[in-house]
Amino acid sequence: MAFVSAVRASDVPDGSVQVCDLEDREVAICKANGQIYAIDNLCTHDDGPLDQGEIDGFEIECPRHRARFDIRTGEATRGPAIMPVDTYPVRVNGEEIEVEL
Numbered sequence: 001m002a003f004v005s006a007v008r009a010s011d012v013p014d015g016s017v018q019v020c021d022l023e024d025r026e027v028a029i030c031k032a033n034g035q036i037y038a039i040d041n042l043c044t045h046d047d048g049p050l051d052q053g054e055i056d057g058f059e060i061e062c063p064r065h066r067a068r069f070d071i072r073t074g075e076a077t078r079g080p081a082i083m084p085v086d087t088y089p090v091r092v093n094g095e096e097i098e099v100e101l
């Protein structure tokens with residue numbers, strides 16, 4: 001487990017999502033209410049791209065069938081998804097957002 005550089009902090013305004021290719025996976029860097037979170041970019045229902053969804057409070061909505069996930073915990077908060085998405089620790093190092101994989 002090590003922190004890897006993901007994206008510049010200035011590229012993720014509040015209420016937005018930025019997808020990053022990190023090692024063998026796509027990670028969605030989300031910013032909500034001034035806090036930064038990192039989750040797997042693939043919806044657990046049918047692999048919808050979560051970075052194309054909308055953030056509402058601390059939830060992100062999948063653009064395909066409107067499942068929702070809590071970006072703080074990965075929990076599925078609305079169907080049709082049932083399984084959570086993976087979450088990753090994040091930190092800000094200077095201008096960079098780093099994700100622990």
Ligand code: FES
Pocket residue numbers: 043044045046047048062063064065066067079080081
């Ligand atoms: S793929 Fe995300 S809700 Fe179906």
